[in-house]
Amino acid sequence: DTEVTQTPKHLVMGMTNKKSLKCEQHMGHRAMYWYKQKAKKPPELMFVYSYEKLSINESVPSRFSPECPNSSLLNLHLHALQPEDSALYLCASSQVGLQETQYFGPGTRLLVL
Amino acid sequence: EDKVVQSPLSLVVHEGDTVTLNCSYEVTNFRSLLWYKQEKKAPTFLFMLTSSGIEKKSGRLSSILDKKELFSILNITATQTGDSAVYLCAVRDYGQNFVFGPGTRLSVLP
Numbered sequence: 081d082t083e084v085t086q087t088p089k090h091l092v093m094g095m096t097n098k099k100s101l102k103c104e105q106h107m108g109h110r111a112m113y114w115y116k117q118k119a120k121k122p123p124e125l126m127f128v129y130s131y132e133k134l135s136i137n138e139s140v141p142s143r144f145s146p147e148c149p150n151s152s153l154l155n156l157h158l159h160a161l162q163p164e165d166s167a168l169y170l171c172a173s174s175q176v177g178l179q180e181t182q183y184f185g186p187g188t189r190l191l192v193l
Numbered sequence: 194e195d196k197v198v199q200s201p202l203s204l205v206v207h208e209g210d211t212v213t214l215n216c217s218y219e220v221t222n223f224r225s226l227l228w229y230k231q232e233k234k235a236p237t238f239l240f241m242l243t244s245s246g247i248e249k250k251s252g253r254l255s256s257i258l259d260k261k262e263l264f265s266i267l268n269i270t271a272t273q274t275g276d277s278a279v280y281l282c283a284v285r286d287y288g289q290n291f292v293f294g295p296g297t298r299l300s301v302l303p
Binding site: 111113121122123124125128130135136168170174176181182183184185186187 | 227229234235288290292
């Protein structure tokens with residue numbers, strides 16, 4: 081099973097809303113990632129969790145708050161977002177070590193009004 | 194700062210043509226280079242390369258890495274319309290950091 085699942089598939093929110101994106105994998109991967117992808121651009125790394133600890137935070141604004149409750153789950157909490165935050169948010173996972181192939185989830189398409 | 198460059202940025206070919214996509218990089222503490230295919234949604238994994246000169250093949254696709262010259266190529270032979278996609282090159286360092294190139298948008302015409 082090489083599946084990473086993400087919910088919801090689509091999300092529309094206002095600038096004052098609080099919402100969460102969820103990501104789940106059951107491949108035993110111990111590294112999980114959040115990426116942001118704007119149209120016709122490559123994915124940009126936001127956060128990396130390794131063994132449930134935040135290991136990389138790429139200067140992301142505090143209105144994005146990641147959480148890794150256990151080794152299978154990754155959340156991204158959203159609060160007071162701006163319209164320019166509208167994008168495809170991709171979750172990925174990989175082993176930590178030599179077999180670091182990343183598997184991506186289908187993404188959540190977020191629209192901030 | 195780590196950097197990944199891909200060329201060409203876009204390419205239009207006809208079915209049956211062979212294409213070569215290029216990826217060059219400047220990365221501190223290089224660990225591996227990965228190729229992905231992205232159609233409408235998430236990138237799907239194609240190859241991971243860690244050693245120079247060893248070609249990886251999967252059907253009509255193949256890829257090779259040159260760690261001395263800091264580049265990789267992805268070849269697709271006998272292209273089909275289903276190969277139309279954005280091909281992304283990403284480089285990983287010895288942390289968990291992945292840096293993606295801008296992608297090559299390939300269009301295969303019937």
